[in-house]
Amino acid sequence: MNGTLYQFKPANLFSTAPRVRHVGYQSWTEDNLLVESDHNDILYYTTRWDALCPYINVSDEMMAFAPRPFVVYALPPDSPYGVPINDKYGLVDTFAEDFWTEARRERKFRELDKQYKHFTYTEEVIPGSQLTVDDMFEMGGEHFANYCIDDREVEGFVDYVRDLEVLVLRVRDTEGELVLTDVSILLPKYNQLYGSFCQWNRAHKNRSPGIYACLQACRWAAKNGLRYYNLGPVDDYGYKALFVTDFEPIYAMALIDPDHPLATDPTSPLVTDFKPEQFNQVFRDEPVCSQTDEAIAPLAMVG
Numbered sequence: 001m002n003g004t005l006y007q008f009k010p011a012n013l014f015s016t017a018p019r020v021r022h023v024g025y026q027s028w029t030e031d032n033l034l035v036e037s038d039h040n041d042i043l044y045y046t047t048r049w050d051a052l053c054p055y056i057n058v059s060d061e062m063m064a065f066a067p068r069p070f071v072v073y074a075l076p077p078d079s080p081y082g083v084p085i086n087d088k089y090g091l092v093d094t095f096a097e098d099f100w101t102e103a104r105r106e107r108k109f110r111e112l113d114k115q116y117k118h119f120t121y122t123e124e125v126i127p128g129s130q131l132t133v134d135d136m137f138e139m140g141g142e143h144f145a146n147y148c149i150d151d152r153e154v155e156g157f158v159d160y161v162r163d164l165e166v167l168v169l170r171v172r173d174t175e176g177e178l179v180l181t182d183v184s185i186l187l188p189k190y191n192q193l194y195g196s197f198c199q200w201n202r203a204h205k206n207r208s209p210g211i212y213a214c215l216q217a218c219r220w221a222a223k224n225g226l227r228y229y230n231l232g233p234v235d236d237y238g239y240k241a242l243f244v245t246d247f248e249p250i251y252a253m254a255l256i257d258p259d260h261p262l263a264t265d266p267t268s269p270l271v272t273d274f275k276p277e278q279f280n281q282v283f284r285d286e287p288v289c290s291q292t293d294e295a296i297a298p299l300a301m302v303g
Contacts, residue, residue, distance in 0.1 A: 018030055018031050021059070021061060023057045023058065023062065024055070024056075024076070025057075025160050025161070025162070025164065026049060026056070026057060026156075026159060026160055027162075028047075028048070028062070028159075030065060032152065032155070033062065033066065034046070034047065034066065034067070035047065035048055035050065035150050035152050039262060039265070039267075039268050039269060040265065040267070040268075042261050042262045042265065042268070044069035044071055044262055044270075045067055045069065045070050045071070046070075046071055046072070046073070047072060047156070048150075048152045048153055048155060048159070049153070049156040049157070049159075049160050050072075050073060050153060050156075051147075051149045051150070051153040051156075052149065052153055052154070052156065052157040052160075052196045052197060053074075053156060053157055053185070053196070054185065054187065054192075054194040054230065054232075055075065055076040055077075055187075055190070056072055056073070056075060056076075057075070057076060057079065058072055058075065058079075058081055058253065063282070066255070068255055068256055068257060069254065069255065069256035069257075069260055069262050069263075069270070070253075070254075070255040071252065071253070071254050071255075071269075071270065072253045073085075073252045074250055074252065075251040075252065075253065076251075077190075077248065077251065079251065080283055080284065081253060081282060081284070082252050082253045083251060083252065083253070083281050083285070084250065084251055084284070085249075085251070085252045085273040085274055085278075086272065086273050086274075087233045087234070087235045088233070088234060088235070088247045088248060088249055088250055089230055089231070089232065089234070089247065089248040089249075089250055090230075090231040090232070090233075090234035090240050090243070090244035090246075090247060091192075091228045091229070091230055091231070091244065091246040091247065091248055092214075092218050092221075092228060092230075092231065092243045092244065092245055092246075093227060093228060093245040093246055094218050094219075094221045094222035094226070094227060094228065095227045096245055099218075099245050104242075105243075108211075108242060109215055112208065112215055115207045115208075115212075116171065116207065116212055118174055119173050119174065119179060120171065120173075120176075121170070121171050121216065122169070122170045122171075123168070123169050123220055124167070124168045124169075125167055125168075125186070126165065126167075127165055127166075128158075128160075128161025128162050128163065128164045128165060128166050128185075129162050129163070131158055131161060131166060132158065133158055136154050136158060137154065139168065139183060140154075140181065140183065140197050142199055143197050143198070143199035157196065160185075161185055164185055164186060164187070165185075165186040166183060166184070166185055166186070167182075167183070167185075167186060167220060168181065168183055169181070169182040169183075169216050169217060169220070171212070171216075173204070177203075178201060179200065179201050179204050179207075179209055180198060180199065180200040180201065180204075180209040180210070180212070180213050181199050181200075182195070182197075182198040182199075182213035182216070182217060183196045183197055183198070184196055184217055184229075187226075187230075188226070190228075191226055191227045192221075192229070192230045193217060193220065193221040193226045193228070193229050193230065194230040194232075195214065195217060195229065195230060195231055195232055198210050198213045198214075200213070208239075210239065211239055211242065214231065214240075214243055218243065228246070229243075231244065234247075251284060253281075253282065254270050254278065254279050254280070255279075255280055255282075256270065258276075258280075263276075263279055
């Protein structure tokens with residue numbers, strides 16, 4: 001036989017792609033699951049969906065793999081995992097007539113509409129499978145930098161919405177300058193529109209662009225048959241009080257050595273959010289509601 005023989009490499013010298021696991025809307029590998037966080041230079045780990053996504057699912061395999069401390073916020077309301085923490089989701093019942101007619105809200109909404117009367121408003125529903133990380137940075141790069149959102153969490157958003165749709169609202173001023181870009185996830189399973197982030201032009205701060213974005217998102221949800229607009233966690237965001245009609249518990253999980261500094265520092269987010277007896281509690285105490293295509297009814301209401 002003429003020529004030279006092909007020199008095969010031993011199998012263990014070939015690189016192998018990490019195995020992809022799937023849970024809920026999420027996919028992950030051992031290389032991309034974790035995002036490092038810190039409090040007073042104390043290291044802990046969250047997931048790549050933590051910053052921008054709702055209702056993060058977990059699995060036994062994920063919990064076994066993750067180093068400690070491992071914290072997962074916003075587990076699904078119909079999941080067996082997680083405990084209710086001290087924060088909560090603020091929901092807007094967009095189908096409730098008194099939400100739109102209550103005097104204080106109606107007056108504020110009318111003021112906002114007047115301020116934006118001559119601006120251009122657009123709305124677009126995009127299949128999540130079409131979104132790229134570059135698209136995300138174009139819409140929210142400044143917001144991500146301002147709020148220390150890790151690139152891996154942006155990638156996590158793109159992963160999460162592959163089989164969902166995303167609503168993008170934009171407002172431009174009379175000169176065509178972008179005033180705001182608001183991005184929400186359609187969650188028909190929960191009868192919700194979930195507000196992921198809003199990037200707005202600080203030159204228009206006096207017009208309350210973030211509040212106007214919430215108003216337009218509520219209107220879109222009502223018009224398109226989603227009963228609730230989910231404002232996200234409410235405890236640290238006073239402006240959301242204008243909108244909230246219902247509260248929903250936020251379920252979370254903290255896997256940590258009880259003597260770890262993050263569990264004993266009184267200023268740590270774990271001590272703020274969890275009761276000490278909830279550390280390492282994997283399953284919730286109360287029965288889990290069954291979940292169909294209907295939304296779980298919010299557990300508390302406000303006037």
